[in-house]
Amino acid sequence: MNATAEAMAIPTAVNAVPTTAAMPASIAIDCKLDKVFYGDFLAVRDSHVPIEKGKITGFIGPSGCGKSTVLRCLNRMNDLIKIFRFQGHVHFHGQDVYARNVDPVILRRYIGMVFQQPNPFTMSIFDNVAFGLRLNRFKGNLQEQVEKSLRRAALWDEVKDKLNNSGLSLSGGQQQRLCIARAIATEPSILLMDEPCSALDPVATRRIEELMIELKAKYTIALVTHNMQQAMRVADKTAFFGVDISKGGRTGYLVEMGDTQQIFENPKEDLTKKYIRGEFS
Amino acid sequence: MNEPSTAVDFATRIELPKLEKSFFVGRALSSSLLTIGVWVAAILASVPLFSVLYMLIVRGGARLNLELFTELPPAGFELGGGIGNAIVGTLVMVGIATLISVPVGILAGVYLADLGPDTKVASAARFLAKTLTGLPSILAGVFIYAAVVLAMGGYSAIAGGIALAVTMLPTVVLTAEEAMKMVPQKMKDAAYGMGCTRTQVIWKIVLPTGLPGILTGVMLAVAGAAGNSAPLLFTALFSNYWLHSLREPTASLSILIYNFSGMPFDNQIELAWAASLVLVLIVLVFSILSRIIGRPKV
Amino acid sequence: MLNPFAKADTVDSISGPPSQFDYGWDRTFQFLALAGAWMILILVVFILWEIGGQALPAMRDYGLSFITSTTWDANKSQFGILPQIWGTLYSSILALLIGGFFGIAVAIFLTQDFLQPSLAAVFRTIVELLAAIPSVVYGLWGIYVVIPALRPLANWLHETLGWIPLFGTSLSGPGMMPAAIVLAIMILPTITAISQDALRLVPYKIKEAAYGMGTTHWEAILKVIVPTASAGIFGALVLGFGRALGETMALAMLIGNSNQISLSLFSPANTLASLLASSFPEAGQTEIKALMYAAMVLLAITLLVNLMGTAIMTYTSKKFEGKK
Numbered sequence: 001m002n003a004t005a006e007a008m009a010i011p012t013a014v015n016a017v018p019t020t021a022a023m024p025a026s027i028a029i030d031c032k033l034d035k036v037f038y039g040d041f042l043a044v045r046d047s048h049v050p051i052e053k054g055k056i057t058g059f060i061g062p063s064g065c066g067k068s069t070v071l072r073c074l075n076r077m078n079d080l081i082k083i084f085r086f087q088g089h090v091h092f093h094g095q096d097v098y099a100r101n102v103d104p105v106i107l108r109r110y111i112g113m114v115f116q117q118p119n120p121f122t123m124s125i126f127d128n129v130a131f132g133l134r135l136n137r138f139k140g141n142l143q144e145q146v147e148k149s150l151r152r153a154a155l156w157d158e159v160k161d162k163l164n165n166s167g168l169s170l171s172g173g174q175q176q177r178l179c180i181a182r183a184i185a186t187e188p189s190i191l192l193m194d195e196p197c198s199a200l201d202p203v204a205t206r207r208i209e210e211l212m213i214e215l216k217a218k219y220t221i222a223l224v225t226h227n228m229q230q231a232m233r234v235a236d237k238t239a240f241f242g243v244d245i246s247k248g249g250r251t252g253y254l255v256e257m258g259d260t261q262q263i264f265e266n267p268k269e270d271l272t273k274k275y276i277r278g279e280f281s
Numbered sequence: 282m283n284e285p286s287t288a289v290d291f292a293t294r295i296e297l298p299k300l301e302k303s304f305f306v307g308r309a310l311s312s313s314l315l316t317i318g319v320w321v322a323a324i325l326a327s328v329p330l331f332s333v334l335y336m337l338i339v340r341g342g343a344r345l346n347l348e349l350f351t352e353l354p355p356a357g358f359e360l361g362g363g364i365g366n367a368i369v370g371t372l373v374m375v376g377i378a379t380l381i382s383v384p385v386g387i388l389a390g391v392y393l394a395d396l397g398p399d400t401k402v403a404s405a406a407r408f409l410a411k412t413l414t415g416l417p418s419i420l421a422g423v424f425i426y427a428a429v430v431l432a433m434g435g436y437s438a439i440a441g442g443i444a445l446a447v448t449m450l451p452t453v454v455l456t457a458e459e460a461m462k463m464v465p466q467k468m469k470d471a472a473y474g475m476g477c478t479r480t481q482v483i484w485k486i487v488l489p490t491g492l493p494g495i496l497t498g499v500m501l502a503v504a505g506a507a508g509n510s511a512p513l514l515f516t517a518l519f520s521n522y523w524l525h526s527l528r529e530p531t532a533s534l535s536i537l538i539y540n541f542s543g544m545p546f547d548n549q550i551e552l553a554w555a556a557s558l559v560l561v562l563i564v565l566v567f568s569i570l571s572r573i574i575g576r577p578k579v
Numbered sequence: 580m581l582n583p584f585a586k587a588d589t590v591d592s593i594s595g596p597p598s599q600f601d602y603g604w605d606r607t608f609q610f611l612a613l614a615g616a617w618m619i620l621i622l623v624v625f626i627l628w629e630i631g632g633q634a635l636p637a638m639r640d641y642g643l644s645f646i647t648s649t650t651w652d653a654n655k656s657q658f659g660i661l662p663q664i665w666g667t668l669y670s671s672i673l674a675l676l677i678g679g680f681f682g683i684a685v686a687i688f689l690t691q692d693f694l695q696p697s698l699a700a701v702f703r704t705i706v707e708l709l710a711a712i713p714s715v716v717y718g719l720w721g722i723y724v725v726i727p728a729l730r731p732l733a734n735w736l737h738e739t740l741g742w743i744p745l746f747g748t749s750l751s752g753p754g755m756m757p758a759a760i761v762l763a764i765m766i767l768p769t770i771t772a773i774s775q776d777a778l779r780l781v782p783y784k785i786k787e788a789a790y791g792m793g794t795t796h797w798e799a800i801l802k803v804i805v806p807t808a809s810a811g812i813f814g815a816l817v818l819g820f821g822r823a824l825g826e827t828m829a830l831a832m833l834i835g836n837s838n839q840i841s842l843s844l845f846s847p848a849n850t851l852a853s854l855l856a857s858s859f860p861e862a863g864q865t866e867i868k869a870l871m872y873a874a875m876v877l878l879a880i881t882l883l884v885n886l887m888g889t890a891i892m893t894y895t896s897k898k899f900e901g902k903k
Contacts, residue, residue, distance in 0.1 A: 417825020
């Protein structure tokens with residue numbers, strides 16, 4: 001993070017996407033975060049990020065810009081942090097997920113999540129994938145569904161002979177694909193991926209990127225990445241977040257959002273241009 | 282400044298320090314003495330263990346036969362006899378204590394580690410549990426005498442078991458809390474991300490992952506309770522007969538050792554040693570189990 | 580429970596909301612866990628309430644003279660526990676001197692690179708096993724090993740140095756010194772374990788700094804490492820002292836249960852805990868009340884010492900966590 005970039009990040013008109021009341025039906029999650037606080041700390045402001053159905057939406061930006069925070073608002077993972085507060089709304093298929101009568105536990109069953117660090121449970125590979133199915137009292141063929149998920153996560157061939165081994169016995173890349181298989185086993189319509197490749201080597205990263213493109217046919221994906229090339233390779237839409245230090249804190253906000261091609265080739269904002277050229281990171 | 286004479290002057294004026302080690306001068310000498318000192322201290326500190334084990338094997342081992350486990354304790358001038366009822370009594374009372382203290386202890390541990398680690402209740406409970414580990418176990422006996430024996434109208438295995446449970450509880454709570462705190466947050470996040478309720482996260486992830494540590498604590502507590510006698514002195518008292526009912530005075534190995542140690546009869550003293558051997562073996566089995574279970578798995 | 584997402588386009592989704600049972604169990608379990616935590620608070624209050632309540636009549640009858648008088652005679656209903664308080668403190672302080680010295684020495688020995696790791700593990704196991712031996716077994720061992728071994732030395736000391744109050748009597752059987760030695764062995768594992776933790780908490784960079792100044796191994800240990808860990812080691816000593824105050828069975832078997840105040844290391848004495856152990860089972864109504872008062876005094880002393888120890892430990896661990 002360098003000082004000039006932050007100085008540039010003083011807010012101007014920021015919302016590239018107009019906040020119209022009626023969102024098109026192709027929007028899976030309409031996420032409008034006016035202010036997100038951790039205690040007194042303003043983490044994110046003025047970010048309107050609609051996630052389109054059947055597409056991969058990439059979140060990019062310098063570290064500390066709040067892109068992970070935004071992602072964790074989508075399935076209310078931030079609720080686990082006691083000091084979290086927010087203003088705005090998140091609509092999932094038209095339903096306000098922060099409404100009082102909504103239980104985040106139910107919400108999270110419909111939205112899969114893959115984390116930055118591979119985090120398989122200390123149980124067998126099979127049980128890891130079957131976890132969500134058992135949780136939802138899946139009535140169908142468990143073996144079949146586990147196999148299907150592992151195949152879709154491009155892991156089946158590597159683990160089919162050792163399904164009873166511990167999930168932790170796999171390599172880092174395999175563990176992350178196991179976590180993806182675990183997340184998609186219950187067929188959620190949306191997959192949130194929080195820098196899923198940051199702990200992986202290039203080969204494993206490549207496999208997971210291919211996987212994301214395959215999954216796109218069926219799932220809506222929101223992807224946080226610190227790697228611009230990755231966003232360029234896989235994302236259909238890209239949201240670029242900046243950091244505003246003008247008020248003393250480090251507050252993330254949406255600089256602009258649009259088709260990936262447009263963001264990378266013809267960004268509207270100066271700041272985006274600089275970031276994409278690699279002038280700061 | 283480059284003339285050689287200056288260099289010679291310099292060398293003669295300033296004495297270069299000696300860098301070789303010498304063992305018998307000044308601080309090197311005191312270092313060696315201190316090192317010898319801690320070696321002697323460590324070896325002296327190990328002597329009691331070997332002496333105790335030697336005595337147990339030689340004096341207790343002499344009486345180690347089948348009769349020991351099947352017979353009742355002898356009266357005054359009688360010969361022979363065994364400690365069967367005391368072994369049963371110890372196991373039964375430790376069993377009762379485990380049944381009470383483990384569920385309560387693990388539940389409290391769950392609250393301290395996961396549900397409300399920063400709440401006032403949790404900090405108070407944590408602090409008091411730590412203080413309770415230092416409660417003299419005889420006071421657990423006095424407490425249960427007042428609370429249970431007086432209420433039930435007599436000494437009993439139940440009262441003894443509850444008294445042991447009081448001594449076990451803090452160990453179980455604190456080790457269970459430690460074990461569950463070690464469960465990585467990222468693993469819990471994964472479970473929350475799948476849409477687990479808090480209880481589901483605890484049952485499916487936190488408890489299974491922390492299980493080895495929890496069991497280690499339970500085994501340690503059981504080992505401690507098996508060897509503990511002070512809480513039983515006036516809760517379970519003693520009995521020369523087999524256990525018939527949990528509401529009757531009950532024999533235990535540790536009280537048998539205490540009673541027999543002061544008797545002027547060789548037979549009873551031999552039995553006290555044999556009972557000590559059995560008791561130490563029981564305690565060691567649980568201590569070793571706790572170490573095996575607690576060993577980090579790769 | 581309302582499922583607002585049922586209409587969402589997750590046609591082939593397997594997901595569904597948690598069942599009524601899941602929600603019910605969730606609430607029940609969270610309540611049970613909270614109740615478990617409360618149990619500890621309730622237990623402590625209950626202990627204080629029961630022992631305090633039982634002690635109250637005797638406290639009213641005997642008042643403070645209970646603590647300052649020296650006779651314990653159930654037949655005459657005369658009860659005073661000054662000798663027991665003296666014996667408790669004297670035996671615990673002696674045990675702390677011996678056990679503290681050896682305990683800290685062993686902790687330094689095990690943590691400061693005197694041994695290769697495998698040998699250190701052997702010694703660590705020995706210390707842990709010392710903690711696993713039950714109190715009564717130590718008592719038995721004390722009667723048949725420590726007292727006979729100590730007697731010739733004690734009697735020689737009494738004969739040659741008898742004018743010193745410490746050696747003022749001979750050791751006929753049970754007495755202060757064998758009790759204190761066994762007590763020292765029993766508190767050594769506690770002191771060693773906690774001191775080891777304190778010594779291990781000393782950051783490596785502090786050691787490096789000491790060696791960088793050109794200190795020898797021992798100078799680094801005594802002038803830098805031990806002082807840095809001193810609060811934790813002090814806590815270990817306080818907790819070890821607390822253990823010693825409340826230790827019962829071994830003392831009841833070794834100290835002689837004689838209600839007298841003597842400086843002599845070899846005379847029999849008594850402690851609060853062994854008074855309870857030896858008198859309680861056969862006590863009548865009035866004596867039980869007095870014993871409850873004695874229990875209350877023991878509770879107060881140990882609670883005070885343990886609260887101090889726990890507070891010191893909490894404080895030191897916080898201090899180091901803050902620095903990281």
